[in-house]
Amino acid sequence: MQWAWLIPVFSFAVAPVIVLAGGRLTALSRVPGGAVLSIAAIGAGFAFFWIALLGWMDASAGTESCYVAAGTEALTCNYERTWFNAGLPGLDGSVALTWGFFVDPLTIAMLGLVTFVALMVQIYSLGYMHGDPRINWYFAVHALFAASMLTIILADSFLLLYVAWELVGVCSYLLIGFWHERPAAREAAKKAFIVTRIGDVGLLVGILLLWREVGTFSMTDAFAAVQAGTMGEGVTIAAALLLFLGAMGKSAQIPFHVWLPDAMEGPTPVSALIHAATMVVAGVFLVARAFPLFEAYNATPLLVVAIVGLVTALVTSTIALVATDIKRILAYSTVSHLGLMMLSLGAFGYTAAIFHLLAHGFAKALLFLGAGSVIHSTEEQEISRLGGLRKVMPLTTLVFAIGAMSLGGIPILAGFWSKDEILQAVSQGRNPAFIVFALITALLSALYMGRALFATFFGKLPQELEHTHESPPVMTVPLALLAILAVGFGFISFNWPGAFGGFGYFVFFHEGHGFEFTWWIGILSGVMAVGAFVFTWMVYERGSISLESARRRFAPLLRVVENKYYFDEIYQWTIDRVVLVFAGFVAFFDRAIVNDIGINGPADTVRRLGVALRLHVTGHLYSYALAMTLGVVALGIFWWLITA
Amino acid sequence: MSNFDSVALLLLILVPLAGAGLMMLMPGDRPRDSWYFALFIGAISLALSVLIFARYDYQAGGFQFIRTYDWLPGPMDISLALGIDGIAAPLLLLNGIVLMGGVVISQNITYRTREFFVLLLALAAGVYGVFAVRDLFFLFFFYELAVLPMYLLIGVWGSSTDFGTFLRTKEYGAMKLILFLVAGSILIWVGILAVYAEASGQGGGTFSLEGLARMAENGRFDSTFQTLVFPLFMVGFGSLAGLWPFHTWSPDGHVAAPTAVSMLHAGVLMKLGAYGIIRVGIFLLPEGAENWMPVLIALGTVNVLYGAVSAMSQQDLKYIIGYSSVSHMGYVLMGIATLDRIGMGGAVLQMFSHGIMTALMFALVGAIYDRTHIRDINVLNGLFGRMGVTSFFFVIAGLCSLGLPGMSGFIAEFMVFTGAFRTYLPLAVLAVIGAAITAVYILRLLARTFYGTPPLSLTSTDGETKAGWAEGLTDAGVLEKSVAGAFVLVIIFVGIWPEPLMRVINVSVTTIPGV
């Protein structure tokens, strides 16, 4: 278990090797060398995840750096190393910047998700990216991406977390802009990086604020200070909210959600990775990790988390309902589900949020990879031009259906259980308004998933797509593996007999609790999901229900939603009319005021004076002689005056 | 102490100086030979710098490699006193690296090559001198030696650019630079004389930095005097460090300067100013420094934000980097102004990091401009496809500039933030926002210049329309690539393992009064 830090290190190590030697490896071995290295590294990471898990299960408090953490009351193992000293060691006020790692249930759960999904995505990419001239670069950044995310998960200090956090940002920038020749990809990459970077300002300020209070970057120390009450209420709340700002940026919460749908400009497996495992869940993870901060002092920050989560979930699920691009539907559904996770955290549903994070991760990876399979075969991603693909791509259809139903909350699939836990947490933790809107979100989520499924794979197959065929096994096998989890993952939340006892006894905050099932919520959400799927099936497969009249009646509303509530337009306007104008003004100020008036002004004055003064040099002898004479006369008069 | 140590610093100053002298004796019509000779001198300087840095004993700390040569004893008490501490040591190393890079990159200078290298080496000798002396008089002497060649280097070998709405000639750039720096020098000289006079009045007239610092430590300079004199140093040295609002010489100077000169200018020369504020201002006038630090940190923050926002709307590659230098020097000034161990350490590290990073950027811009004759980011496009390695290195430099972890810039900026958070919280928050704005203009630059597809034909700055322009474009040459590669290695090395630099810096930062 003390070797858990190797999990990201494998991938970190191969990234530069691929960049430097990938081309040569490919030339030697005929398979893409970079891909093999990268997959081997993440595969090793996946293997070490099991070692970490088993090691943790064997460990007990008091042995081998393991203890029961104060905040979570969970068994935590913490290993620390010094990175470098800012200030002399041993002196007052010196700060050793450390890197170290936790192995606790939260970490282990996330490790499993990230290593597994990254492994699947990378294998899948072998097929999807086959023949791309920059495939080595792709896999190098992929490895770095996964490694950074794994570091976030393992980090035991806010500093290390921030380091990895930024690396995740830059990797997403590089991958979204992978096809940088496309203007859209270029802009999307820039947007992703800048929007998340704005959130990161909050994160960094929050981290430094904590450091100012605690004196170290160690999370354990910060949480201990909160527990002990040595950190003031104002600071704690401010720090928590600032951290949440960073989480909002990464997890694409409103109003920072705009980058995520555009991020699909990258290759589809990248979208799968970003949406399922490596990037957007980092925000949720951060809130979970810093839960002791959020929960202190009457949990004021958690209310903010809950509201932001709910608004995000609701607003973006309506957008997903009307989006016409299959990847865009999935992207908005991700935002919506992230909102649900935030809502769950905000409603003290710690376990539920993480559980949904995992279940959603498997299902979303599956959906994106399935969509990638469709795009790979048809080179089409508008659902209006797709349809009936189940006849030509049966396997993809099957796994996509599983993913969609799991995410839509069809009973006994993983998504049903996890969503149910969230709803239950919300109903217990927050006032009834929250549960009402959460249920609406759940319904919408089933509706748009059904729409994506039936519009793409059912209905009439367009003529030009008749010669489409199934993707190669290297792409479908990962899909099948993910599908198994999307179906069966939910069962681990049950109260199993024996040592394990269910997910609620594994990842928890304060105290573990067993599986609970509130009948009215379960039945209501189950019925809603099934109903939604049936409804969309009738619309898109049978064609027995037409939406035209509803469409006409709500045309103005529809237009607002189809335009994504004009978020992009507002931002664009702000950038064009405010930010760039201001920057232009500053540049103009620098040139016109500081430079031309402030600098050139005095210079010109001196020059003009010189021009005026030099006129006395006439070149005429007599004028000089006259001046001399007058001067002597003047001196004489002066002398006479002072002697007289 | 071995024999080498006692002459190391003298050698370090004399090698480029003697190189410059010897080069004047060489025939002027053989540019290649001049370049080889300059390479030789640069390599020796680099080797000496590395050796000295490596031999600096970070456990002992304090001034090392001490050697004093009497020059004007008696009441003036001026001596060529050599010695470096942990603040100067990384900067010596920086100068060695940037000088070598600058010389290598200058292989394509054909006009009056010999004279170019004579001046370049003289400049480098001046920089070495400033970092290596412990005497106020000689510090000023070497400071001037470093500054004055700049005028000729820009005025003779520079380039003029017509930006449509305004024109920037190389003469203008050179003149502006020299006027600013000489005006700054006057303030510094007045300050130096004032300090000397005050010390004489106290019965201890000397130009020795250590002697004066000791007097300051013993409270021999009264507080009013310090408060009156410190701004002379702050503004005088500050104008070389790009202190707002005395920064405008810097971007214009970059636009006019040839590549190697830009590298030394932003890479090393601007650091002289910051170093001067620490070494002269804070060491000699600690109380005055303390009184003025709120002003300095406020100006530093203005630097950060103002430089970043200005860079956001520039179109010319060199202007963008020039303003980004102004912005990054703001972090150095902020770090100094925190008078905090971490902030100050961050400031020194930022000097080193920014020196390498910005030199790298200018080297790459030079490589791009040599091939395309364009620096307008609205015109350049899709260089990734044609100049892959150059673009790759530029992306790394850009990421370092925006403070990506794993690169040297992050460590330095992070330490500055940390220090500032302890002392001036609101300004520190503003500086963090400045770092986010940096991301905006850097990404804008990268997206416009390197991504996308190259246009089929375009009109270059000199009005020529070239069809099939991008086809003939070649990547940077082996020399340029190796220089850039070496710089990138330094950036990443420091970013991942800053300990070798930090332990040297830390040991001396603690000796700064007030820290």
Place this chain on the structure above:
Amino acid sequence: MVDLVWFQLLSAALFVIGLYGVLARRSAVLILMSIELMLNAVNINLIAAAAHMEGFGSFSRFDGQLIAIFIITVAAAEVGLALAIVLRMYRNRSTVNVDEIDLMKW
């Protein structure tokens, strides 16, 4: 002995005539001659004063004469140089009119 004031009057008259010549004449040669007049006016003044002021303070009989001889020597050299310049000027510009020779202005 003639009274000192007569010498001084003569000297002053010569000096003013010379000054007028320098200011009013156009020909470089005539200006030079006027300068000679002024110098000689000074010489007369000096010698006369020396003769009359013997034993006045620390002055001796020869001080005035010495300075006068010195002035004559310098004036000779000066005229030699100036005439050479005037000659070159005439060669170059075919004129010795100082009004037309105003190259060294602003």
